[in-house]
Every structure is written in C-alpha cells, then in structure tokens.
Amino acid sequence: xxxxxxxxxxxxxxxxxxxxxxxxxxxxxxxxxxxxxxxxxxxxxxxxxxxxxxxxxxxxxxxxxxxxxxxxxxxxxxxxxxxxxxxxxxxxxxxxxxxxxxxxxxxxxxxxxxxxxxxxxxxxxxxxxxxxxxxxxxxxxxxxxxxxxxxxxxxxxxxxxxxxxxxxxxxxxxxxxxxxxxxxx
Amino acid sequence: xxxxxxxxxxxxxxxxxxxxxxxxxxxxxxxxxxxxxxxxxxxxxxxxxxxxxxxxxxxxxxxxxxxxxxxxxxxxxxxxxxxxxxxxxxxxxxxxxxxxxxxxxxxxxxxxxxxxx
Numbered sequence: 001x002x003x004x005x006x007x008x009x010x011x012x013x014x015x016x017x018x019x020x021x022x023x024x025x026x027x028x029x030x031x032x033x034x035x036x037x038x039x040x041x042x043x044x045x046x047x048x049x050x051x052x053x054x055x056x057x058x059x060x061x062x063x064x065x066x067x068x069x070x071x072x073x074x075x076x077x078x079x080x081x082x083x084x085x086x087x088x089x090x091x092x093x094x095x096x097x098x099x100x101x102x103x104x105x106x107x108x109x110x111x112x113x114x115x116x117x118x119x120x121x122x123x124x125x126x127x128x129x130x131x132x133x134x135x136x137x138x139x140x141x142x143x144x145x146x147x148x149x150x151x152x153x154x155x156x157x158x159x160x161x162x163x164x165x166x167x168x169x170x171x172x173x174x175x176x177x178x179x180x181x182x183x184x185x
Numbered sequence: 186x187x188x189x190x191x192x193x194x195x196x197x198x199x200x201x202x203x204x205x206x207x208x209x210x211x212x213x214x215x216x217x218x219x220x221x222x223x224x225x226x227x228x229x230x231x232x233x234x235x236x237x238x239x240x241x242x243x244x245x246x247x248x249x250x251x252x253x254x255x256x257x258x259x260x261x262x263x264x265x266x267x268x269x270x271x272x273x274x275x276x277x278x279x280x281x282x283x284x285x286x287x288x289x290x291x292x293x294x295x296x297x298x299x300x301x302x
Binding site: 008009010011048049050051067099100 | 214220221222
C-alpha cells in the first residue's frame with residue numbers, strides 16, 4: 001500500500017490517480033495523518049503543496065521515522081522536503097516556474113533513468129535547493145537544462161526518491177513511466 | 186479568442202453522492218487558482234467585495250442523479266431593480282496589469298451593451 005500525505009495541494013489527487021495504477025493508495029490530509037495506516041504502508045509519498053518544507057514539521061518527523069525502513073518518494077514540495085530533512089537549504093529561485101514546461105537533463109548519477117538523456121517536464125515551483133549540497137547517500141540525478149536547478153534525487157541506500165517537477169502534470173511527457181520506474185526501483 | 190473543451194471521464198466510487206462531487210469540484214480552480222485552500226485564504230484577505238453569485242455555480246440535478254452545473258461568469262444579477270455585472274481577471278506571473286485590466290472591459294461589453302439605448 002502507498003500512503004500519500006496531502007499537503008493540501010490541487011495536484012494531490014492527480015498524483016494519487018497515477019500512483020493508484022500500480023498499488024493500493026491511501027490519501028490523507030497533512031493535518032489528519034493515520035499513524036497506524038502509515039506504519040503498514042510499503043511506500044510513503046509526500047505530495048506537492050503551497051509554502052515551504054519548514055511549514056510541515058510532521059512530514060519531517062515522518063521522514064526521519066521511516067527513512068531507510070520504507071520507500072519514500074517526494075514530489076515538488078515533497079522533493080524539497082526530503083532535501084530539507086537531509087540538511088539542505090530551500091531558497092527562492094530567480095526565475096519562478098509555474099505551469100512551465102522545460103527540458104531537464106538526466107545526469108550520470110541516476111541509476112533509475114540510465115537510458116534517458118533528457119526529459120520534457122511540467123514545473124510549478126518558486127523555490128529550489130541551495131547548492132552546493134552534500135550528502136553521503138543522496139544524489140541529485142536531474143537538472144534543469146538552463147538554470148541547472150536540482151530536478152530529481154535518488155538515494156539507493158535509504159530507498160528515497162523525488163522529483164521537483166510534476167510527473168502527474170499533462171506538461172510532463174511519460175509521467176506514468178517515470179512514476180513506475182521509481183516505484184519499482 | 187478560442188476555447189478548448191476537454192471531455193473528462195471518470196469512475197466514481199460507490200459511496201460518492203452528488204453532493205460529494207459538487208463539494209470536491211467547487212470552487213472551480215479557474216476562478217480561484219491553486220493550490221485551492223492556500224489561494225482561497227489569500228483571496229479572502231485580498232478581495233474587498235463579496236463575489237456574490239459570481240464564479241459560483243448554477244445548475245440542476247435530475248431525479249435519476251444526472252446533473253449539469255456551470256461556473257457563473259458573464260452573467261447579470263438582477264435584484265431589487267439593481268443589476269450587477271461582475272468581471273475579473275485571473276492573474277499569473279506573466280500577466281501585465283494594464284492589459285488584464287483592459288480585458289475586463291471586453292469581458293463586460295456584451296452585458297453592458299444591453300443597457301445602451
């Protein structure tokens with residue numbers, strides 16, 4: 001079962017629909033997390049949402065509780081949340097992307113998307129990861145072709161994955177395949 | 186100007202009522218932006234006037250459960266001999282304020298024309 005934490009975002013149920021194609025899905029509001037159910041889940045997904053990671057301390061707590069024990073996936077805000085919980089700083093980016101499609105490069109650090117060089121993705125975010133960012137286990141695996149902003153992460157030691165862009169958006173080509181690949185990674 | 190109609194088909198779970206569907210869809214994302222709860226809070230703070238029926242919805246539910254609802258824009262509200270027309274612009278990062286403001290007159294034109302003799 002996949003447990004999706006909804007940070008009150010309008011994209012959450014599109015994402016739930018996408019994830020639900022691969023496993024049973026349970027969605028709960030951030031303010032109403034079912035502790036017994038999340039403990040039973042195989043995968044925990046952090047949804048997109050307004051604001052910034054520090055606005056959602058319960059998500060940080062869940063990340064530290066299950067890191068290395070369950071697969072954790074973060075999308076958009078959820079992606080930033082993983083980096084934030086790993087000690088990264090989330091800052092305003094100069095060029096804001098809301099409803100933009102852009103080309104991103106897949107880096108050699110990616111194990112999941114080895115055969116793909118670049119992707120067309122839909123982006124809805126004002127914030128980004130401040131770099132340099134260092135982690136012993138977590139790699140930035142995709143970047144915006146023009147701004148070089150971090151677009152995906154993979155941590156194969158702790159089974160943590162994330163996308164800054166929206167695989168659930170119609171602006172992302174083959175979003176379903178991207179989700180399928182990280183679910184089976 | 187052009188409009189796109191995108192037919193959406195979906196399966197309802199057995200427990201969803203018409204009320205649940207309306208509640209899930211309203212207010213429309215096109216008239217408040219998204220993420221819905223966050224933008225609603227911002228709009229409640231920013232908008233000084235009540236929208237009244239504007240950007241709400243009007244429709245019917247048949248006895249067999251079929252229903253049809255719209256989003257109320259380009260509409261005239263008559264109440265106690267006063268007619269009210271509301272127009273507005275959805276603003277995105279790339280919007281130019283003067284152009285958005287000017288567009289409101291285009292949106293209101295056909296309704297305002299009714300009052301010209």
